[in-house]
Amino acid sequence: MDFLNDMALFVEVVKAKGFRGASEVTGIPNSTLSRRISLLEKAIGLRLLHRTTRKVELTEAGQIYFERCKRIVEEARLAHEQLGEMVAQPSGVLRVSLPVDFTVTYLAPLLTEFAGLYPGITFDLDLTPRRVDLVSEPFDVAIRMGESESSQLIARPLASLTSYLYASPHYLEVSGVPDSPGDLEWHQCLSIQKAGTWELNDGVRTISVAVGGRFMVNSVGLIRRLAALDQGIVLMPEEIVANELGNGQLCRVMPEWKGAPMTVYAVTETRLLPAKTQLFIDFLRARLG
Structure with missing residues (x-):
């Protein structure tokens, strides 16, 4: 696909009416431009430019090639600009x-x-x-x-x-407030699995606690709702229970303990x-x- 780049350089040489002008536009040395155009001519099998010490002129084949290449290069430029506009204001x-x-x-x-x-x-x-x-x-x-x-x-x-422990004030009033992770074994704990293990840490210790409850649910939303309806303790990120915390349906339990990051x-x-x-x-x- 190198010939596509050389095609674009050929168009710049013709538009600038010489290698020096094209070099100023592209930032590519004259000698490099000349070599690239020579390789392009060799690949095509026809001379495209008449070179003199003062200027370059198109051959008959070069004129035909330039007219075609100019349109192709312009279409490529427009396509590039359109994609740039999509990045700025995508649709x-x-x-x-x-x-x-x-x-x-x-x-x-x-x-x-x-x-x-x-x-x-x-x-x-x-x-x-x-x-x-x-x-x-x-x-x-x-x-x-x-x-x-x-x-x-x-x-x-x-x-x-980060997940924390939450329960409703009424649940804690009826069932008691747990003081340590081990107390959770005697509470209704709401999780995706009917019985499982919660890993909790206080920044120093990490403790695995076997938890269980009466409800087996595969919906985080329903678990959250059941906790707000006084059915047990949940271990969830604060971002998920933000509404219930805001209206007082849930409160933090054992705030020094937290679950593994999610x-x-x-x-x-x-x-x-x-x-x-x-x-x-x-x-x-x-x-x-």
Whole structure:
């Protein structure tokens, strides 16, 4: 594909009416320009320029070639400028897979802000607990929480969220306030699994606690709601229970203890992203980070 670059240099030499003028425009030495044009002529098999000490003139073949090349180079320049405009003000449909509760509770204002910055973008948002297939389904990006994806996908970390323990004031009044991680074994603990282990640390110690409860739920939103309805203790990032904390339905339990960090990722199929997708990822990284 080197001949395409040489084609563009040929156009510049003709427009500048010589190698010296073209050198000033392109920043390429005269000798290099002359050698590149000679290689182009050799590849074509025809002389394109008559060279003299004072100027260059087009041959008959060179005139025909110049007229064709000029249009091609101009089209390439316009295409490059159009892509630059897309980066500055991108447009099109942005298809995003998002976690339900984190999006409704925390990302909704950020989505609104991003939409205001880029009015040319429209949004196709899929809020579902399932992990969409970025290879076979038409999504530009998926926002996911938890463990990183397989090496077949590109996962870009956006933020690290810290989980804390929360319960309703009424639940704590009836069941008592736990003083240490070991006390959780005697409480109703709400998690995705009916029985499991919570890893907690206070900055010095890390303790694994076996927890369980009456409810087995596969929805973070329902777990949060059950906690607000006095059904037990949850271990969640503050960003997800922000509304319940604000209205007093939930309060922090054992505030010195916290769970393992939960990473939020932007996952794509490829590193080569359109402007709308790259801007969206950069925006979320700036706001969440």
